[in-house]
Amino acid sequence: MTDSYAVIGNPIGHTKSPLIHGRFAQQTAQDLRYTAIEGPLQPEGAFAGVVRSFIAEGGKGLNVTAPFKLQAFALADELSDRARMAGAVNALKFVDGRILAENFDGIGLLRDIAVNLKRPLAGRRVLLLGAGGAARGALLPFVEAGPKELVIANRSVAKAEALVEQVRGQGGPVRACGYDDLAADGAFDLVVNATSASLTGALPPVPATVFQADGLAYELAYGKGLTPFLKVASDAGVRQLADGVGMLVEQAAEAFEWWRGVRPQTRAVIEQLTVPLR
Ligand code: ATR
Secondary structure (H helix, E strand, O other), rough: EEEEEEEEOOOOOOOOOHHHHHHHHHHHHOOOOEEEEEEOOOOOOOHHHHHHHHEEEEHEEEEEOOHHHHHHHOOOOOOOOHHHOOOOOOOEEOOOOOOEEEHHHHHHHHHHHHHOOOOOOOEEEEEEEEOOOHHHHHHHHHHHOOOOOEEEEEEOOHHHHHHHHHHHOOOOOOEEEHHHHHHHOOOOEEEEEEEOOOHHHOOOOHHHHOOOOEEEEEEEOOOOOOOOOHHHHHHHHOOEEEEOHHHHHHHHHHHHHHHHHOOOHHHHHHHHHOOOOO
């Protein structure tokens, strides 16, 4: 019987997940169906009901996107360390009546940066902008990658400090600061915009001095072309710019392997979805 998977979010109209998983299934000759579900925003608890109906109909797994990542976290019977650390869930697997939960966003981002863009973090100075859900997901994989220094900048410095507190003891020099403090910090090898600013066309108030020509500027949002953040980086001379399309496809590949036990190739799918940045 064809196994059933889906992505659940709201809104869900623009999701690329069915296309990505469809390509993965073709490539690996896996017999599966992958659809998109618009999850209910009201009433409270309705999300859990939709997930349980999907399981009852024989569904094997779900990708979870905004605004349901916290509700999926609450619904899980078993959370991976990554999901616990991120405080959010982006993939579910249903096994023997249990709901297993994962978060592949951070590892997908790290793979895209280290493998696809050939920028391993080890020994590098890394600047992470933002301290919300997206930054939290990236934090543990980033720390584990062994950067020389990891600085988390946020408008609300207290939120950045709380993130640093979470990884205290995992090793590595990690610290928090505000945007004003960055002027005295010099240039970074990698600057990652994990704020939600680009979703509204806004710019985190990052000084141009954090960029260097040989560095990488990475925008987590995808498909938006040259966002204000990437434009500032480009104007500061940064030659390598990237958006989150690679992260999107890599987190999908992690979920696919977790569900199906086979690892799909990502390169052709990333190329298909890439929107020019300049
Ligand atoms: P997400 O899940 O996308 O990370 P979130 O948890 O709401 O969303 O977090 C949004 C992040 O973007 C926060 O770090 C927020 O900064 P504050 O915590 O100081 O509010 C950041 N952010 C949003 N708009 C921003 C802007 N215009 N400039 C700088 N940071 C911004």
